[in-house]
Amino acid sequence: MQIAVLSGKGGTGKTFVSVNLAYANGKSIYIDCDVEEPNGRLFFKPQEKHLEKVNTMIPKVDANKCTGCRKCVEFCKFNALAYIKNKLLVFPELCHACKGCVMLCPQKALSQSGRHIGCIEYGKAGEVEVITGILNTGEATGVPIIRKLLSIMHGWAADQANDRSALPKDRHVIVDCPPGSACSVMESIRDADFCLMVAEPTVFGLHNLDMVYRLVKLFGKPHALVINKDMGDIGLIEKYCSDKDIRVIASIPYASDIALANSKGLVAAEEYERYLGLFKGILDNIELEVCHEADCHIER
Structure with missing residues (x-):
């Protein structure tokens, strides 16, 4: 029990x-x-x-595939992603590893990477x-x-x-x-x-x-x-x-x-x-x- x-x-x-x-x-x-x-x-x-x-998942960006559609940025409620000066940035400390951005990206520009958290x-x-x-x-x-x-x-x-x-x-x-x-x-x-x-x-x-x-x-x-x-x-x-x-x-x-x-x-x-x-x-x-x-x- x-x-x-x-x-x-x-x-x-x-x-x-x-x-x-x-x-x-x-x-x-x-x-x-x-x-x-x-x-x-x-x-x-x-x-x-x-x-x-x-380890936990964090998104990894393939800049060659990213078109700047910002769908991942709009999806993330924890502000772990930002599109600034034609570049998608990831803030690992804010990511909650939901994997939603990876699944949502229409260009498959995001993949899973690992980070040691404890x-x-x-x-x-x-x-x-x-x-x-x-x-x-x-x-x-x-x-x-x-x-x-x-x-x-x-x-x-x-x-x-x-x-x-x-x-x-x-x-x-x-x-x-x-x-x-x-x-x-x-x-x-x-x-x-x-x-x-x-x-x-x-x-x-x-x-x-x-x-x-x-x-x-x-x-x-x-x-x-x-x-x-x-x-x-x-x-x-x-x-x-x-x-x-x-x-x-x-x-x-x-x-x-x-x-x-x-x-x-x-x-x-x-x-x-x-x-x-x-x-x-x-x-x-x-x-x-x-x-x-x-x-x-x-x-x-």
């Missing part, structure tokens, strides 16, 4: 929840899609690491396979790396399990999504079986929860909420969840022992038995939710 963990902003506890879920499950695959700030590996400290470069790091921490996407500084978008992460995940993980046909049933895939609700988050949850939202019980936390909730609903994904940093005043967020029919499956306290573990780069579920039980309970609840959703579809 693929579980996407997402939050409306950074610092809510999305990575904290993702890492602890992966550890609590034991045989897990943790995929860090927060490619601009991938920090799950700081907790897992994976061994046996190796890197794979990720890498994928593979490693292992105990029973957890750790796969991390790392975007080069200054790049406009990490979507190509996220696509690569999720497309290779099944084949790579199955190879590790000596079973290329499917992932082992007990091996959950935990996807640590980027914060927010932009294109990179949409790509991260596209193939998820379940979306676990994480939110703080504050006015700002509620505002950002509303954004990711709308996104999850748009994709029609089974979902639930974990409240993090609970200081005893969660009435505001509970009312929102009641109005939207969002199930709250856990509330994690704002506690000094969690803060201490996080500050030292330790996994709370490994350090404290009570948090191991808490995160195992979250996984059990998710499995029940997914089974219930599957039964509902069968009945329909």
Whole structure:
């Protein structure tokens, strides 16, 4: 089962929840899609690491074929192309690799070329396979790396399990999504079986929860909420969840022992038995939710 963990902003506890879920499950695959700030590996400290470069497509211009029709320039919404002084210019940093300009050019003056934008790091921490996407500084978008992460995940993980046909049933895939609700988050949850939202019980936390909730609903994904940093005043967020029919499956306290573990780069579920039980309970609840959703579809 693929579980996407997402939050409306950074610092809510999305990575904290993702890492602890992966550890609590034991045989897990943790995929860090927060490619601009991938920090799950700081907790897992994976061994046996190796890197794979990720390239993205950029258009290459054949000046002899270009007639200056500007159809590609008009098509590109990211201003990655410009026709200036009878010359078609490409701005690689702005290109989102949609390939539309290449397909659209009537003269076939544009072709595909590659550009290095980041890498994928593979490693292992105990029973957890750790796969991390790392975007080069200054790049406009990490979507190509996220696509690569999720497309290779099944084949790579199955190879590790000596079973290329499917992932082992007990091996959950935990996807640590980027914060927010932009294109990179949409790509991260596209193939998820379940979306676990994480939110703080504050006015700002509620505002950002509303954004990711709308996104999850748009994709029609089974979902639930974990409240993090609970200081005893969660009435505001509970009312929102009641109005939207969002199930709250856990509330994690704002506690000094969690803060201490996080500050030292330790996994709370490994350090404290009570948090191991808490995160195992979250996984059990998710499995029940997914089974219930599957039964509902069968009945329909």
